[in-house]
Amino acid sequence: MTAAYIPAYDIYLGEGDGSWQEASRYQIWTRKAALADPALSVLERRDGKVLRVPERSRVMHRIPGGVPHHIEHLFGFWRTTAADTVFIRAEMDDEVYYTLIVATTGRDVGTETVAWYCPKCGAELQSAAFPAARFGLRAFWNHALEQARAFNAAAARTCAGCGTTHPHAYGFDAQVDRDDEREGRALW
Amino acid sequence: MFATVGIDEPIEKIFDDWDYLDEKVVKKFTTWQVAGQNIIGIRRRTITLNEIVDPKKGAFNSITMTPDGLLSKQHKAFKIHITPGGVPHRVEHSLGFWHINDMDELYLPIPPRPGEELGHFIVLMQTPTGDERESYAQYCGQCLTMLHEYEYQTGRFGLNGIWRAEEEAVRSYNADPKHRECPECGYVNPLGYCWNVAKDSPEQAAARLLW
Numbered sequence: 001m002t003a004a005y006i007p008a009y010d011i012y013l014g015e016g017d018g019s020w021q022e023a024s025r026y027q028i029w030t031r032k033a034a035l036a037d038p039a040l041s042v043l044e045r046r047d048g049k050v051l052r053v054p055e056r057s058r059v060m061h062r063i064p065g066g067v068p069h070h071i072e073h074l075f076g077f078w079r080t081t082a083a084d085t086v087f088i089r090a091e092m093d094d095e096v097y098y099t100l101i102v103a104t105t106g107r108d109v110g111t112e113t114v115a116w117y118c119p120k121c122g123a124e125l126q127s128a129a130f131p132a133a134r135f136g137l138r139a140f141w142n143h144a145l146e147q148a149r150a151f152n153a154a155a156a157r158t159c160a161g162c163g164t165t166h167p168h169a170y171g172f173d174a175q176v177d178r179d180d181e182r183e184g185r186a187l188w
Numbered sequence: 189m190f191a192t193v194g195i196d197e198p199i200e201k202i203f204d205d206w207d208y209l210d211e212k213v214v215k216k217f218t219t220w221q222v223a224g225q226n227i228i229g230i231r232r233r234t235i236t237l238n239e240i241v242d243p244k245k246g247a248f249n250s251i252t253m254t255p256d257g258l259l260s261k262q263h264k265a266f267k268i269h270i271t272p273g274g275v276p277h278r279v280e281h282s283l284g285f286w287h288i289n290d291m292d293e294l295y296l297p298i299p300p301r302p303g304e305e306l307g308h309f310i311v312l313m314q315t316p317t318g319d320e321r322e323s324y325a326q327y328c329g330q331c332l333t334m335l336h337e338y339e340y341q342t343g344r345f346g347l348n349g350i351w352r353a354e355e356e357a358v359r360s361y362n363a364d365p366k367h368r369e370c371p372e373c374g375y376v377n378p379l380g381y382c383w384n385v386a387k388d389s390p391e392q393a394a395a396r397l398l399w
Contacts, residue, residue, distance in 0.1 A: 005254075005255060006272060007252045007253070007254040007259055007271075007272070007275050008252050008259065008261065008269060008270065008271055008272070008275070009268075009269070009270040009272070010261075010267060010268065010269055010270075011267070011268040011270075012266065012267050012268075013266040013267070013268065014266070023270050024270055024272040024273070024292045025272075025273075025292050025314065026270060026292060026294060028268065030268075043190065046195065046202070048193070049193055049194065049195045050190040050193050050194045050195065051194075051195045051199065051202065052194065052195075052199075053199065053206065054199060054207075056207065056209075057301050057302070058207075058209045058298065058301055058308070059207050059209060060207060060208040060209045060230075060308075060310065061206055061207055061208070062208070062223055062224050062226075064224050065224070065225060083225060084223075084224040084225045084226060086226070086312065088296065088298070088310070090266075090298045090299075092266075092299060097266055097298075099268075099296065101294065101296075101312065103225070103226050103292070103294070103312060103313075103314050104314075117193075119189050119190050119192075119193070120192050120193070121192070121193070122193040167189070187189070188189050
């Protein structure tokens with residue numbers, strides 16, 4: 001089978017249905033949000049500690065492959081990609097444009113991991129690996145939602161070490177949030 | 189929520205280059221810089237919702253070669269443009285050749301911060317490895333017959349060699365007037381020139397104004 005020849009792709013930030021787009025070897029997500037909305041802040045786990053990427057009127061930050069990261073209010077789990085993720089935040093008037101870019105080739109899509117860690121002591125509560133290179137990005141987000149729902153239904157939400165209960169997990173698409181997931185999305 | 193496991197130190201103390209658009213960091217990306225798995229360039233340009241203007245080269249408009257002919261693209265703020273690997277492309281008055289890159293190239297223009305004149309034009313591409321390469325080609329401006337091609341094995345010889353390769357591509361094309369005369373239609377094409385205007389000879393500067 002011969003792939004279609006596509007000489008160029010154009011993506012307008014904040015337009016479209018809000019889902020991830022696959023353009024050639026890039027995976028891209030964008031959103032235009034009101035400045036007053038809760039910020040989509042990037043958190044990274046570094047040596048078991050949580051690092052918050054500061055918000056500025058302009059930010060271009062690289063989340064290295066292999067680093068678990070969570071973007072508040074966008075997806076309710078810690079995601080680890082094999083490829084680097086580039087996060088861009090740009091304020092314009094009373095709006096904020098967010099962009100996530102995963103530049104990936106066949107060899108470095110690799111395995112994606114979905115995980116949760118205790119917010120108090122940092123212990124891993126649950127994790128699941130997903131062969132994204134084999135099943136693709138769309139299947140990954142479905143898998144992440146399934147995992148989030150399984151996490152919400154399990155005793156794993158309560159840390160065996162310190163007894164802290166983790167807030168509810170949630171998937172990527174807010175349109176399909178159940179009540180507990182909506183509550184989780186508002187919290188973290 | 190993660191207060192007890194949070195890192196209290198300012199991020200600047202942990203990572204020097206956590207924000208590539210920071211004034212102290214962005215200068216590293218004036219040409220190309222390897223950043224993790226990608227190569228990034230950040231150009232300072234006038235960027236509005238209607239157009240992009242380079243301070244030295246004028247309006248930024250790209251042209252892509254397709255099986256149906258040339259495709260012109262008007263670039264503007266907040267519009268991502270991707271040129272897939274293998275597609276010949278150039279920018280008028282900026283690239284005096286057609287760039288054919290094995291890697292995809294992504295452009296993302298961000299308008300200036302309030303009170304600033306120039307925005308950030310972000311160019312991102314994957315890092316070539318192994319046999320992945322790029323070439324600097326010349327096609328006839330009338331009939332698109334390929335006239336000249338100079339190839340550089342980026343994956344093998346590294347990013348540092350691309351400027352020398354680009355210069356050599358332009359030099360070798362310009363060296364012989366026969367290269368510029370199309371064997372198919374007879375049209376005599378203008379001289380090639382490099383991306384960096386500082387490398388222009390007077391003749392190349394004149395060619396830059398033409399195409």
